[in-house]
Every structure is written in C-alpha cells, then in structure tokens.
Amino acid sequence: xxxxxxxxxxxxxxxxxxxxxxxxxxxxxxxxxxxxxxxxxxxxxxxxxxxxxxxxxxxxxxxxxxxxxxxxxxxxxxxxxxxxxxxxxxxxxxxxxxxxxxxxxxxxxxxxxxxxxxxxxxxxxxxxxxxxxxxxxxxxxxxxxxxxxxxxxxxxxxxxxxxxxxxxxxxxxxxxxxxxxxxxxxxxxxxxxxxxxxxxxxxxx
Amino acid sequence: xxxxxxxxxxxxxxxxxxxxxxxxxxxxxxxxxxxxxxxxxxxxxxxxxxxxxxxxxxxxxxxxxxxxxxxxxxxxxxxxxxxxxxxxxxxxxxxxxxxxxxxxxxxxxxxxxxxxxxxxxxxxxxxxxxxxxxxxxxxxxxxxxxxxxxxxxxxxxxxxxxxxxxxxxxxxxxxxx
Numbered sequence: 001x002x003x004x005x006x007x008x009x010x011x012x013x014x015x016x017x018x019x020x021x022x023x024x025x026x027x028x029x030x031x032x033x034x035x036x037x038x039x040x041x042x043x044x045x046x047x048x049x050x051x052x053x054x055x056x057x058x059x060x061x062x063x064x065x066x067x068x069x070x071x072x073x074x075x076x077x078x079x080x081x082x083x084x085x086x087x088x089x090x091x092x093x094x095x096x097x098x099x100x101x102x103x104x105x106x107x108x109x110x111x112x113x114x115x116x117x118x119x120x121x122x123x124x125x126x127x128x129x130x131x132x133x134x135x136x137x138x139x140x141x142x143x144x145x146x147x148x149x150x151x152x153x154x155x156x157x158x159x160x161x162x163x164x165x166x167x168x169x170x171x172x173x174x175x176x177x178x179x180x181x182x183x184x185x186x187x188x189x190x191x192x193x194x195x196x197x198x199x200x201x202x203x204x205x
Numbered sequence: 206x207x208x209x210x211x212x213x214x215x216x217x218x219x220x221x222x223x224x225x226x227x228x229x230x231x232x233x234x235x236x237x238x239x240x241x242x243x244x245x246x247x248x249x250x251x252x253x254x255x256x257x258x259x260x261x262x263x264x265x266x267x268x269x270x271x272x273x274x275x276x277x278x279x280x281x282x283x284x285x286x287x288x289x290x291x292x293x294x295x296x297x298x299x300x301x302x303x304x305x306x307x308x309x310x311x312x313x314x315x316x317x318x319x320x321x322x323x324x325x326x327x328x329x330x331x332x333x334x335x336x337x338x339x340x341x342x343x344x345x346x347x348x349x350x351x352x353x354x355x356x357x358x359x360x361x362x363x364x365x366x367x368x369x370x371x372x373x374x375x376x377x378x379x380x381x382x
Contacts, residue, residue, distance in 0.1 A: 013249060
C-alpha cells in the first residue's frame with residue numbers, strides 16, 4: 001500500500017473500542033461464557049464502527065482476541081474491500097495470513113465458500129491449543145433444526161442450526177472429532193450475538 | 206497528484222511532524238490556545254505509551270546494533286469533517302510519535318499534524334507554529350553545538366610527505382624514524 005493510499009484508508013477507518021480495556025474485558029468475558037456453554041447465544045457489547053462486511057459481534061471478537069502474534073485469515077468476502085485488513089493492522093497490528101493453514105483466526109463472511117475445515121491449523125499433539133479459531137458470520141440461529149449438540153458445558157443436548165451454513169461443514173466437523181484434543185473451535189456470529197462450537201462438543205443427527 | 210509532488214509533500218510533512226514532536230508541551234498548548242478556530246476531533250488511537258528499540262550504526266556505516274530502548278507516546282486522531290456535506294473521506298487524520306510519556310503532547314502534535322494537512326490552513330500554520338518552533342530548535346541545537354565545540358579535542362594522524370613515503374620500502378613504516 002502506498003503512503004497516499006494508506007493515508008486515504010486512515011481517513012475513513014472505523015475506530016476501535018471507546019474504552020479499550022473495559023470493552024475488551026467485557027467482550028472476552030462473553031466469549032469465554034459462550035465457549036463454556038456451547039450452543040447458547042450470547043450478546044456482545046457494541047463496537048463504535050464496523051469495517052467492510054463485518055457484523056458487530058465479529059468486529060468485537062477480532063478487537064478482543066487479535067494481536068501481533070495471531071495471523072488472521074480473511075475469506076474473499078471480507079478481504080475484497082481491504083478495509084478489514086487495514087482496520088485490523090492499524091488497531092491490533094495483526095498480520096494477515098495468506099493461506100488458511102497459517103492462521104490463528106479465520107474470518108468468514110460467506111459460509112457457503114468456507115474452505116474444508118481440515119485446511120485450517122488443527123494444532124499438534126504437544127500443543128493442541130494451536131488449532132485455529134474460526135469466526136463465521138451467519139444470518140441467524142435456529143433452535144428447531146440442525147444437529148444435536150452435546151458434551152461438556154451442555155446440561156442437556158440441544159439443537160442449533162446457524163442459517164446459511166452448508167451441511168457439508170457438519171460432516172467435516174464430525175470427521176475432526178476423532179482427532180480430539182486436536183481440532184478447531186468455531187464461533188458463529190449473527191448481528192451482535194455469538195454461539196460457540198468448541199472442539200469438545202459432539203454433534204449427532 | 207504526481208509522484209514527485211507526492212514525495213515532496215511527504216518530506217514536508219515529515220519535517221513538521223519532527224518539529225512538533227521536538228516541541229515542548231507548553232509551546233504546543235500555547236499554539237493550540239492561540240488558534241482562532243479549534244476543531245473538534247475524535248481518537249482513532251488514544252495516546253498510548255510504548256517502547257521502541259533505537260538502532261544505530263557506528264560511524265554511520267558500521268554494523269547495525271541496538272543502541273537502547275526509548276519511551277514513545279503515539280496518537281492518531283481524526284478531525285470532525287469540515288462541512289455538513291463532507292463525507293468521511295474528507296476528514297483529516299493526524300498522527301504523532303513523540304519521545305517520552307506525555308499523552309497531551311502526543312495529542313496536540315497529532316492535531317497540528319492533521320490541521321497542517323489541510324491545504325487551506327497549512328501556510329498560516331507553518332508560518333505561525335512550525336517555523337518559529339523550527340527556528341527555536343535550530344538555535345538551541347547550535348547553542349549546544351557551540352558549547353560542545355569549545356571543549357572539542359581534535360585527534361588526527363599526520364600524513365607523511367609524499368616524497369618520503371615513496372622513498373621508503375613497503376612495510377618499513379613508522380619505525381624507520
């Protein structure tokens with residue numbers, strides 16, 4: 001990016017949290033609660049500005065979780081405008097990963113074109129925590145259909161379907177189950193809400 | 206904007222950013238108070254304190270080495286758009302990186318950086334704020350240089366006369382005298 005283009009991008013750049021520390025802490029708490037209670041939607045505090053196609057929850061999570069050490073992969077819908085990349089680099093200094101397998105976080109605004117899940121980093125046996133976290137934007141959540149979620153954090157199994165997520169993703173997710181503790185953590189966002197699908201959750205029909 | 210003009214403007218901006226960063230908070234505060242219209246602004250990045258590693262080269266061309274870390278405060282802000290119909294693209298963003306931990310100084314330097322990017326305001330601001338500060342800083346630098354020069358000791362090697370050098374055999378060196 002040339003200095004002039006960088007300057008132009010800066011002029012229209014959305015701001016980050018108004019209260020950096022408090023807002024990030026509030027978001028982190030919500031994200032943690034969501035991971036502890038898979039399948040239960042939680043609401044994130046608002047962010048003052050949204051770059052490109054990002055929804056409020058996705059933007060808040062990125063501001064909360066990303067820093068210099070977390071390469072972020074953006075899908076084509078997020079990447080195209082260049083605004084999200086500029087925003088992430090300015091506010092968090094996060095490097096943008098060129099390929100899914102290099103990313104600690106992935107942002108997906110077009111779930112239909114989500115790469116196969118095993119293209120992302122699954123961690124390795126010494127460090128299973130190095131598996132990637134995927135932030136997937138969907139239209140809404142439906143609790144009357146979809147697979148049956150069960151496992152740690154779920155008192156009773158529940159059904160949940162993120163709208164717009166292709167069915168093949170469930171098959172790919174089940175294929176990863178045998179690799180546990182390796183695997184991916186998925187976070188679905190819709191508007192200012194999020195639902196977490198950690199690798200420990202089992203999915204059945 | 207042509208390439209050369211772009212590069213020239215970048216150089217000009219670099220100069221005023223440097224002058225503002227070296228100015229004292231009190232002088233910046235005065236210049237700010239003296240402005241006729243003080244624009245509103247919002248922060249893209251609130252003043253934040255960090256460390257940077259200063260790197261140097263011995264003699265200007267030696268191996269690069271880490272001289273040491275210094276504290277730096279940086280700030281980026283955006284002026285409120287000038288007119289009622291001005292879009293966000295017209296808003297001016299100013300940035301400052303200043304030595305030390307003075308958040309207010311970084312903020313003021315960033316405001317002036319943004320104001321100076323406005324072609325309508327630039328000439329007046331350059332004349333009223335930047336040039337006096339630059340002159341003051343240059344004078345202070347000269348005074349410090351003069352004080353140091355008074356105590357300067359010159360070390361130099363006396364070159365041998367050309368004829369003498371030619372008459373000597375290689376390797377005889379200084380021991381021949």
